[in-house]
Amino acid sequence: MKSPEAVPAPVSEALDEAAIVARARAGDPQAFAELVERYERQIYRLARHITHNDEDAEDVLQETFLKAYENLPGFQGQSKFYTWLVRIAVNEALMKLRKRRSSKVVSLDETFDTGEETVAREIAVWEDHPEEQYSREELRRILEEAIDSLPPLYRTVFVLRDVDELSTEETAGVLGISIPAVKSRLLRARLQLRDKLTRYFKRKQEDLFAYL
Amino acid sequence: MLTCKQFLEELADYLDGELAEEVRRELDGHLAECPNCWVIVDTTKKTLQIYKGMEARPLPPELHARLMKALQRKMTQPPER
Numbered sequence: 001m002k003s004p005e006a007v008p009a010p011v012s013e014a015l016d017e018a019a020i021v022a023r024a025r026a027g028d029p030q031a032f033a034e035l036v037e038r039y040e041r042q043i044y045r046l047a048r049h050i051t052h053n054d055e056d057a058e059d060v061l062q063e064t065f066l067k068a069y070e071n072l073p074g075f076q077g078q079s080k081f082y083t084w085l086v087r088i089a090v091n092e093a094l095m096k097l098r099k100r101r102s103s104k105v106v107s108l109d110e111t112f113d114t115g116e117e118t119v120a121r122e123i124a125v126w127e128d129h130p131e132e133q134y135s136r137e138e139l140r141r142i143l144e145e146a147i148d149s150l151p152p153l154y155r156t157v158f159v160l161r162d163v164d165e166l167s168t169e170e171t172a173g174v175l176g177i178s179i180p181a182v183k184s185r186l187l188r189a190r191l192q193l194r195d196k197l198t199r200y201f202k203r204k205q206e207d208l209f210a211y212l
Numbered sequence: 213m214l215t216c217k218q219f220l221e222e223l224a225d226y227l228d229g230e231l232a233e234e235v236r237r238e239l240d241g242h243l244a245e246c247p248n249c250w251v252i253v254d255t256t257k258k259t260l261q262i263y264k265g266m267e268a269r270p271l272p273p274e275l276h277a278r279l280m281k282a283l284q285r286k287m288t289q290p291p292e293r
């Protein structure tokens with residue numbers, strides 16, 4: 001048994017993961033279970049952000065890992081395992097969305113673009129470590145609500161790029177959209193989030209820059 | 213001289229350090245003179261820092277259990293040929 005203090009360094013973690021994936025591919029169910037434990041939270045969070053529905057998100061979570069298990073022999077290891085999983089999860093989540101809104105064509109492309117201007121409304125200085133004013137739980141609620149209030153493609157791009165830290169290229173590949181499309185949505189997502197968070201994080205008595 | 217709107221259009225690449233030296237200098241110039249854009253850069257940076265540290269919530273135990281059960285079923289099933 002590993003002691004909880006033995007936190008592996010990032011490099012060994014990557015090697016470690018390649019080894020686990022190899023064991024899983026060789027048919028070791030324990031190894032696959034380890035991969036599930038490692039990524040289930042992130043996949044579920046992503047699925048919830050795309051579908052906005054707990055039940056659908058659970059289906060997506062299950063389908064993603066079932067398909068991953070099934071298709072594991074086809075995983076070549078050129079991409080990170082997580083990126084490969086995300087690709088499956090995004091497809092599953094989009095299928096759910098299509099079923100829910102069967103009358104409309106749903107994809108993560110321009111149709112979701114609200115065409116909103118990149119105007120930053122709230123200009124107020126924030127605290128130096130604004131997150132420290134809130135408990136872990138409060139902070140998580142604030143951050144998740146802010147993400148959930150974004151249009152679907154914005155929140156998906158933001159979660160992949162800025163929370164899960166995929167590259168721009170990986171995000172474009174996973175979502176099947178162009179790199180400029182990722183960039184422009186990421187910009188708008190970031191600005192909208194910044195705007196929404198300002199009311200929680202702004203410095204209390206300073207209203208010097210409150211309005212443009 | 214850049215307008216604020218032009219500045220903001222480049223903001224994502226600016227924060228990601230993906231701009232050509234020349235463009236970057238131009239943006240730095242705007243930033244030095246525009247308190248509003250300075251605030252936006254600072255608060256957007258903080259937004260990203262805060263989100264990067266956000267761990268996904270653990271799955272509710274019953275949800276995890278249902279997932280593992282579904283996988284178990286799959287794994288004990290003979291592979292389709």
Ligand SMILES: [Zn+2]
Binds near residue numbers: 216219248249
């Ligand atoms: Zn400006």
